[in-house]
Amino acid sequence: MNPIDMMVTDNNCEYLGLSRLCLMESAGKSLAEEVGKIAVYTFSKPVKVVIFTGSGGNGGDGFVAARYLLNRGYDVDIYMLKDNIRSPYSKTNLEILQNMKPRLSRLNIYNLKTLEDIDNCEVAKSNDSEYVIVDGLLGTGINGNLQTNIRRAIEIINESKGVKISVDVPSGMDPLTGEISDLAVVPDYTISFHKIKTGVREADEELVGGLVTADIGIPFEAEYFINYGDFLRLKNRDLSSHKGNNGRLLVIGGSKDYSGAPAIAGMAAIGAGADLVYVASPQKSAEAIKSTSPDLIVKSLDGDKLSLNHSQEILELADNVDAVLIGPGAGIDEETSKLFNVLVAKIKKPIVLDADALKQVELKLIESRDDIILTPHIFEFKSFFNVTDELKLDLDSYDFNHVDENITQFQKITRQIKGTVIVKGQYDLILSGTKFRINKSGNPGMTVGGTGDALAGITVSLLSQGLSTFDSACLGVFINGLAGDEAYKTKGNGFSATDLVSYIGSVMKDGLC
Numbered sequence: 001m002n003p004i005d006m007m008v009t010d011n012n013c014e015y016l017g018l019s020r021l022c023l024m025e026s027a028g029k030s031l032a033e034e035v036g037k038i039a040v041y042t043f044s045k046p047v048k049v050v051i052f053t054g055s056g057g058n059g060g061d062g063f064v065a066a067r068y069l070l071n072r073g074y075d076v077d078i079y080m081l082k083d084n085i086r087s088p089y090s091k092t093n094l095e096i097l098q099n100m101k102p103r104l105s106r107l108n109i110y111n112l113k114t115l116e117d118i119d120n121c122e123v124a125k126s127n128d129s130e131y132v133i134v135d136g137l138l139g140t141g142i143n144g145n146l147q148t149n150i151r152r153a154i155e156i157i158n159e160s161k162g163v164k165i166s167v168d169v170p171s172g173m174d175p176l177t178g179e180i181s182d183l184a185v186v187p188d189y190t191i192s193f194h195k196i197k198t199g200v201r202e203a204d205e206e207l208v209g210g211l212v213t214a215d216i217g218i219p220f221e222a223e224y225f226i227n228y229g230d231f232l233r234l235k236n237r238d239l240s241s242h243k244g245n246n247g248r249l250l251v252i253g254g255s256k257d258y259s260g261a262p263a264i265a266g267m268a269a270i271g272a273g274a275d276l277v278y279v280a281s282p283q284k285s286a287e288a289i290k291s292t293s294p295d296l297i298v299k300s301l302d303g304d305k306l307s308l309n310h311s312q313e314i315l316e317l318a319d320n321v322d323a324v325l326i327g328p329g330a331g332i333d334e335e336t337s338k339l340f341n342v343l344v345a346k347i348k349k350p351i352v353l354d355a356d357a358l359k360q361v362e363l364k365l366i367e368s369r370d371d372i373i374l375t376p377h378i379f380e381f382k383s384f385f386n387v388t389d390e391l392k393l394d395l396d397s398y399d400f401n402h403v404d405e406n407i408t409q410f411q412k413i414t415r416q417i418k419g420t421v422i423v424k425g426q427y428d429l430i431l432s433g434t435k436f437r438i439n440k441s442g443n444p445g446m447t448v449g450g451t452g453d454a455l456a457g458i459t460v461s462l463l464s465q466g467l468s469t470f471d472s473a474c475l476g477v478f479i480n481g482l483a484g485d486e487a488y489k490t491k492g493n494g495f496s497a498t499d500l501v502s503y504i505g506s507v508m509k510d511g512l513c
């Protein structure tokens, strides 16, 4: 499992009511069980366990494991490389150990503050091989070059003769790629929690030792339901970034009768953080959009509908943006269809296809593109993929098998394409290849016109800010639903799509806190 997905899942557990303190307890308990098994298997008796800890959750797992190991009769020494513990859950678990005074159990806590302390620790000097070293220095939170004292501790662990067990990831290894840019613990075993991290799975066997996966009680739902943890996928902005660095996008839509849809999509895109939003629209709707939304850069196209003779102008605009949305309010017309199919074939930027574009773009043109997001409701879905079978988006079903069957049915269809599909409904389903997520935010007030345009705008905005197609789709539906829920709080079912759009910024701000 990729470490970012893991962080998101851990975080989303909180929204199921499963606290991260509980997860750490499970992780530490499982770790102690595995250490116990390995010790008995290797030495046939309880031996001393030395636990190296850093400032994050990885060290916290070590603090928890210490309690369980002491109860099983092991002597436990903790070598703390950092006393400024960052993780609040680790801090709680360290405090429990510190409160166990006067000591009745065989626990020692050493604070290795300097390189000299590290060089003089018992492990550095001992020739003994009958003990276990637990490496809880760094896990999925590793960042940048190794600090000198952590580096020295890794050298000492590697030079020692004891049996070495890494917690979650060998410290020093990149949990995403398995690369070791400087130095890493070379363990005899790695105990991974919930799922093996991608880097650990991909690294050579001699760099990770025997792999054990420990179940720490994270349910499926925490992985598949989109929730606030998904905001962790949004990167912090570069403080020195300037206009245009954080997303430029183009909305192509509007027709004689519909100017609101592209305007709502464009405003939603700004609400979701894009820097520059261009809208290409036929003359009349362009004028209406200009007069209602001064924040949008509107390109007026000749005539009263989008047609093939606009392709050159639109392609030039598309060259200067990061992502493109095609469809809102475009209407159905032979000329518009021709234009859309040419655009989809020629624009090499990530694209969201919404509303009328879904009725006019040919499936075979997008099959092999992984940078396309489709946003159909169930009827548009059936028509786009030419589905004649009975197919219901009934995720609120009674038993697991039913949900599973339902998703498998959708996957069989969406796997015809490489891109991502958002099937909009009471629960939105987001599908891409073998991946799927479910979104539960939103309310029945969102059946009002324009909320789909807002969703398309938020999604293309996230795409333009560099999120992957799948992540943009997942976070897009979640944010749209949250903004709808905020609008419902003040106006009940009487809110409009513009009301929803006005809440996008604040729900994202709250999500990022």
Ligand SMILES: NC(=O)C1=CN([C@@H]2O[C@H](COP(=O)(O)OP(=O)(O)OC[C@H]3O[C@@H](n4cnc5c(N)ncnc54)[C@H](O)[C@@H]3O)[C@@H](O)[C@H]2O)[C@@H](O)CC1
Pocket: 007, 010, 011, 020, 023, 024, 025, 027, 054, 055, 056, 057, 058, 059, 060, 061, 086, 087, 137, 138, 139, 140, 141, 142, 143, 144, 145, 146, 147, 150, 167, 168, 169, 193, 216
């Ligand atoms: N997040 C959760 O809910 C859970 C996390 N768990 C454990 O927590 C770990 C992740 O915790 P964290 O996110 O706190 O990450 P880490 O435990 O990997 O530690 C990150 C800390 O190390 C420091 N650090 C980062 N890069 C460094 C470097 N190059 N040199 C020296 N110090 C460096 C940082 O200051 C940061 O405070 C997992 O690997 C797993 O072991 C488990 O307890 C299960 C639940």
Ligand SMILES: [K+]
Pocket: 058, 135, 136, 137, 138, 139, 166, 167, 168, 169, 170, 171
């Ligand atoms: K580790």
